Amino acid sequence: MLDKVTKQKLVVIGNGMAGIRTVEALLERAPDLYDITVFGSEPYGNYNRILLSPVLAGEKTVDDIMLNTVDWYEDNNITLRKGETIAMIDRRTCEVVTDAGDRVPYDRLLIATGSNPIMLPLPGKDLPGVIGFRDIYDVDRMIKASTDYRNAVVIGGGLLGLEAANGLMKRGMNVTVVHLLDTLMERQLDPVAGGLLRKSLEERGMVFKMPAQTQAILGEDRVTGVRFGDGTELAADLVVMAVGIRPNFELAKKAGLYCERGIVVSDTMQTYDGRIYAVGECVQHRRQTYGLVAPLFDQAKVCANHLAMKGFATYDGSVTSTKLKVTGIDLFSAGDFAPGPDKEEIVLQDANRGVYKRIILKDKKIVGAVLYGDTIDGPWYFQHLRDGTDVSHMRERLVFGAANLGDGGVSGQNSVAAMSDETEICGCNGVCKGAIVKAISEKKLFTLDDVRAHTKASSSCGSCTGLVEQVLAFTLGGDYSAAPKVKPLCKCTDHSHDDVRRVIVEQQLKTIPAVMRFMEWKTLNGCHSCRPALNYYLLATWPGEYRDDQQSRFINERVHANIQKDGTYSVVPRMWGGVTTPGELRAIADVAEKFNIPTVKVTGGQRIDLLGVKKEDLPAVWADLNDAGMVSGHAYAKGLRTVKTCVGSEWCRFGTQDSTGLGVKLEKFMWGSWTPAKVKLGVSGCPRNCAEATCKDVGVVCVDSGYEIHFAGAAGLHIKGTEFLTKVETEDETLEVIVALTQLYREEGWYLERMYKWCDRVGLEQIRKRVVDDVANRKALFARFAHSQQFAQTDPWAERASRGVDRNEFAPLAELELA
Amino acid sequence: MTSWIEIGALDDIPRLGSRVVRTPGGNIAVFRTESDEVFALDDRCPHKGGPLSQGIVHNKRVTCPLHNFVIELASGQAVAPDEGCTHTHPAKVENGVVWLSVRQAAAVS
Numbered sequence: 052m053l054d055k056v057t058k059q060k061l062v063v064i065g066n067g068m069a070g071i072r073t074v075e076a077l078l079e080r081a082p083d084l085y086d087i088t089v090f091g092s093e094p095y096g097n098y099n100r101i102l103l104s105p106v107l108a109g110e111k112t113v114d115d116i117m118l119n120t121v122d123w124y125e126d127n128n129i130t131l132r133k134g135e136t137i138a139m140i141d142r143r144t145c146e147v148v149t150d151a152g153d154r155v156p157y158d159r160l161l162i163a164t165g166s167n168p169i170m171l172p173l174p175g176k177d178l179p180g181v182i183g184f185r186d187i188y189d190v191d192r193m194i195k196a197s198t199d200y201r202n203a204v205v206i207g208g209g210l211l212g213l214e215a216a217n218g219l220m221k222r223g224m225n226v227t228v229v230h231l232l233d234t235l236m237e238r239q240l241d242p243v244a245g246g247l248l249r250k251s252l253e254e255r256g257m258v259f260k261m262p263a264q265t266q267a268i269l270g271e272d273r274v275t276g277v278r279f280g281d282g283t284e285l286a287a288d289l290v291v292m293a294v295g296i297r298p299n300f301e302l303a304k305k306a307g308l309y310c311e312r313g314i315v316v317s318d319t320m321q322t323y324d325g326r327i328y329a330v331g332e333c334v335q336h337r338r339q340t341y342g343l344v345a346p347l348f349d350q351a352k353v354c355a356n357h358l359a360m361k362g363f364a365t366y367d368g369s370v371t372s373t374k375l376k377v378t379g380i381d382l383f384s385a386g387d388f389a390p391g392p393d394k395e396e397i398v399l400q401d402a403n404r405g406v407y408k409r410i411i412l413k414d415k416k417i418v419g420a421v422l423y424g425d426t427i428d429g430p431w432y433f434q435h436l437r438d439g440t441d442v443s444h445m446r447e448r449l450v451f452g453a454a455n456l457g458d459g460g461v462s463g464q465n466s467v468a469a470m471s472d473e474t475e476i477c478g479c480n481g482v483c484k485g486a487i488v489k490a491i492s493e494k495k496l497f498t499l500d501d502v503r504a505h506t507k508a509s510s511s512c513g514s515c516t517g518l519v520e521q522v523l524a525f526t527l528g529g530d531y532s533a534a535p536k537v538k539p540l541c542k543c544t545d546h547s548h549d550d551v552r553r554v555i556v557e558q559q560l561k562t563i564p565a566v567m568r569f570m571e572w573k574t575l576n577g578c579h580s581c582r583p584a585l586n587y588y589l590l591a592t593w594p595g596e597y598r599d600d601q602q603s604r605f606i607n608e609r610v611h612a613n614i615q616k617d618g619t620y621s622v623v624p625r626m627w628g629g630v631t632t633p634g635e636l637r638a639i640a641d642v643a644e645k646f647n648i649p650t651v652k653v654t655g656g657q658r659i660d661l662l663g664v665k666k667e668d669l670p671a672v673w674a675d676l677n678d679a680g681m682v683s684g685h686a687y688a689k690g691l692r693t694v695k696t697c698v699g700s701e702w703c704r705f706g707t708q709d710s711t712g713l714g715v716k717l718e719k720f721m722w723g724s725w726t727p728a729k730v731k732l733g734v735s736g737c738p739r740n741c742a743e744a745t746c747k748d749v750g751v752v753c754v755d756s757g758y759e760i761h762f763a764g765a766a767g768l769h770i771k772g773t774e775f776l777t778k779v780e781t782e783d784e785t786l787e788v789i790v791a792l793t794q795l796y797r798e799e800g801w802y803l804e805r806m807y808k809w810c811d812r813v814g815l816e817q818i819r820k821r822v823v824d825d826v827a828n829r830k831a832l833f834a835r836f837a838h839s840q841q842f843a844q845t846d847p848w849a850e851r852a853s854r855g856v857d858r859n860e861f862a863p864l865a866e867l868e869l870a
Numbered sequence: 871m872t873s874w875i876e877i878g879a880l881d882d883i884p885r886l887g888s889r890v891v892r893t894p895g896g897n898i899a900v901f902r903t904e905s906d907e908v909f910a911l912d913d914r915c916p917h918k919g920g921p922l923s924q925g926i927v928h929n930k931r932v933t934c935p936l937h938n939f940v941i942e943l944a945s946g947q948a949v950a951p952d953e954g955c956t957h958t959h960p961a962k963v964e965n966g967v968v969w970l971s972v973r974q975a976a977a978v979s
């Protein structure tokens with residue numbers, strides 16, 4: 052380990068949210084790299100500035116909002132110099148100078164000085180009783196004023212102003228909010244939502260003067276009133292200016308660092324001096340400054356990556372969403388909602404319930420959302436906005452939210468605030484609201500990921516994600532889930548699925564260690580999330596060349612059976628198109644009896660499932676099934692599972708085509724192929740659709756004149772009808788289109804991303820263009836699939852039952868008889 | 871005193887994989903890391919008893935196949951934020967042979 056003397060020195064200016072987040076992230080990545088010193092003007096540890104609003108409103112105390120107490124700094128060997136302000140950066144000698152003249156050297160410097168409230172240059176602005184709303188000191192002064200005085204004026208009807216006004220009102224003051232424009236929070240709200248907000252705040256006793264321009268602040272020794280442009284005056288003992296913030300970059304500018312509206316940084320969070328980094332509100336990145344926490348946390352992560360000398364993460368900017376933290380008012384806004392010629396709007400207004408929703412679409416994607424009164428779907432819209440999902444297929448029902456689309460099992464018309472602590476939030480893991488709230492406050496959790504890790508809520512099916520985010524927002528008063536534009540593949544890397552797939556091809560990477568080395572994985576052998584993903588990507592990219600890595604396969608795919616809760620397995624033999632024979636049934640019956648298999652069950656995909664097989668019996672079970680001509684049904688695979696068919700024209704009086712025969716043909720061609728997530732097909736002989744083809748990954752509905760091909764349906768956690776892809780005339784064309792479609796999905800899908808999610812992400816039209824319209828491309832896709840099938844279509848059961856593959860897997864290493 | 875029992879060849883355990891040793895007291899999972907270290911743990915996840923031997927091994931950890939608890943091979947401890955601990959047994963490799971010393975679990979009260 053490096054000792055203090057030889058370690059590099061990192062100095063941090065600003066003990067606020069972005070700076071300390073960066074330090075935390077750095078410690079995670081490289082705990083011993085630096086000797087760290089933090090300077091902070093404020094006389095505290097690190098606290099959650101966002102929660103100053105609830106502190107002002109008397110809903111929380113200062114102790115509640117501490118994130119890192121002084122002990123934390125000590126425990127991590129960080130020198131905290133609180134109450135000390137840096138007056139100068141000396142870049143020539145690489146030193147910072149405190150206001151007391153103390154010089155401290157640095158090897159690397161991090162500037163995180165945040166911003167200052169804008170104080171309007173009005174006459175009287177320096178009078179006692181005129182304050183901003185930024186830190187604990189300001190809040191203390193407001194609380195003090197509320198006990199000594201009666202009348203408060205808040206200048207500025209934005210997020211901050213309204214939270215200040217609400218807090219002061221809760222503390223018993225008469226509060227008037229003065230706003231320059233005629234819409235409150237005009238940067239987040241449209242006029243309708245702004246009006247609704249105003250009405251409900253007025254009902255609580257807040258007074259508004261708007262539009263109105265403040266001309267002067269009156270008073271001799273202390274503020275006594277405010278005068279407006281129209282000559283009217285208002286009595287005031289306290290004036291809070293909340294008209295905006297100004298990035299705090301004087302220090303950087305004086306040191307000769309290039310600044311515009313903030314300290315200009317690159318995608319690696321570096322200033323024009325390579326030794327000096329900057330993060331937070333003081334920064335300008337790609338012409339953008341930020342005033343919310345989520346993007347700053349993104350920046351912190353990237354900055355830490357570079358400070359830790361990993362050197363590959365980049366910050367690409369963030370999209371943000373906001374929520375007003377006034378208890379009892381539900382308001383959510385995200386993205387860009389200014390009207391425009393190329394934009395479409397969907398508006399829902401329900402005056403009785405006090406609900407207003409406006410969703411703004413552009414090019415079939417959500418670009419903005421304003422919700423008032425019912426914000427439960429806020430995170431859901433925000434997710435689609437961030438992901439750039441094509442939402443055209445749900446356009447009509449979009450405004451009703453996730454619950455009404457069957458997208459997410461939980462319908463939530465109530466705000467989580469109204470829920471009791473016992474209300475179950477996550478059905479999968481049985482986590483109730485109280486447990487989540489407790490974990491958030493006791494363990495100081497910030498993000499959805501934190502909550503998932505600590506409580507397991509929303510870590511399984513994810514349909515309660517929206518609710519968990521609401522609980523988070525409600526408990527913390529804000530949603531801190533950072534909003535990176537690209538999602539990393541897993542915690543072992545900052546690269547996205549797409550990046551990884553692209554780099555594998557570009558760099559001809561052919562093994563998992565090669566990918567990890569080249570892309571600078573943060574962990575030694577990855578984890579249970581990335582290894583199976585990489586294994587699939589390599590397998591799909593280099594068929595015949597890449598050797599499947601069994602140790603990177605989830606157990607079900609490694610032993611070709613499904614693990615059950617007691618550690619036994621289930622076995623599902625393939626039944627082509629759901630058709631079986633007396634001989635096969637007899638063999639299954641014999642196997643079940645011979646191996647004492649406790650449960651025999653028919654599955655939803657028209658197969659027979661043998662449940663409760665002991666692992667060591669698997670090869671023998673398979674051998675018997677193989678002898679009767681049956682092969683693995685891949686019921687465990689992220690691959691082609693089943694083709695479900697109806698009896699079609701062969702038997703059914705309505706049948707138009709041989710749906711059974713087509714289903715068998717499809718299954719015989721496609722079995723054995725690995726795909727990003729499971730793929731299930733259905734073929735129905737007429738539009739009565741007895742094979743339920745229109746909720747499958749790919750479905751065929753036969754009609755008199757040919758075959759309608761549908762895809763991107765789902766009937767599990769999410770329920771979604773398929774999209775119509777195209778209609779063709781022959782069985783061969785049907786096969787060609789479906790195979791090409793599957794191949795495109797194999798090449799582009801993210802691991803574990805079902806076909807319908809992939810379609811949402813890349814867009815139906817895009818897919819149709821490449822699979823249907825571009826015939827040459829279709830044929831090329833088909834050929835690539837066919838090529839890879841040469842290597843995929845060996846029965847894994849036969850290999851193991853009679854050819855001794857992986858023999859070790861099924862036998863114990865040793866049997867001990869201990870005394 | 872530790873009594874070592876020979877249980878097989880190192881090469882019979884896949885790298886980043888595991889094999890099971892049957893004992894009257896239940897299965898013991900023997901893991902092999904990328905750098906050929908071996909670790910032995912009861913084949914029972916502290917969560918709901920999942921067979922750890924069937925999990926994905928990464929670095930000196932294994933992920934339980936049932937609900938993704940991550941267990942430290944050396945200590946048997948679940949990695950935070952999960953909580954729980956699996957009983958470990960001393961194991962070593964000498965000249966390509968794996969040795970195990972079965973430690974009786976502390977009496978369960």
Ligand SMILES: Cc1cc2nc3c(=O)[nH]c(=O)nc-3n(C[C@H](O)[C@H](O)[C@H](O)COP(=O)(O)OP(=O)(O)OC[C@H]3O[C@@H](n4cnc5c(N)ncnc54)[C@H](O)[C@@H]3O)c2cc1C
Nearest residue numbers: 065067068069091092100136137164165331332342343344
């Ligand atoms: C009342 C309030 C409510 C808010 N609500 C929300 C919300 O709901 N959602 C949301 O996302 N965001 C909210 N914000 C914004 C959020 O708090 C900020 O975006 C965030 O704190 C900025 O982090 P930062 O590290 O850039 O700056 P800060 O957290 O302000 O930290 C900067 C620190 O640097 C110190 N400093 C400055 N100059 C020097 C110097 N020369 N020497 C030493 N120290 C120095 C300052 O004293 C300060 O402590 C709110 C802000 C306020 C004030």
Ligand code: SF4
Nearest residue numbers: 697703706736737741
């Ligand atoms: S889908 Fe049509 S053809 Fe098939 S069984 Fe039903 S009614 Fe008959």
Ligand code: SF4
Nearest residue numbers: 479512615616767768
């Ligand atoms: S079989 Fe499917 S639906 Fe039934 S309990 Fe298991 S995961 Fe849930």
Ligand code: FES
Nearest residue numbers: 915917918920934
């Ligand atoms: S039994 Fe291991 S994680 Fe649940």
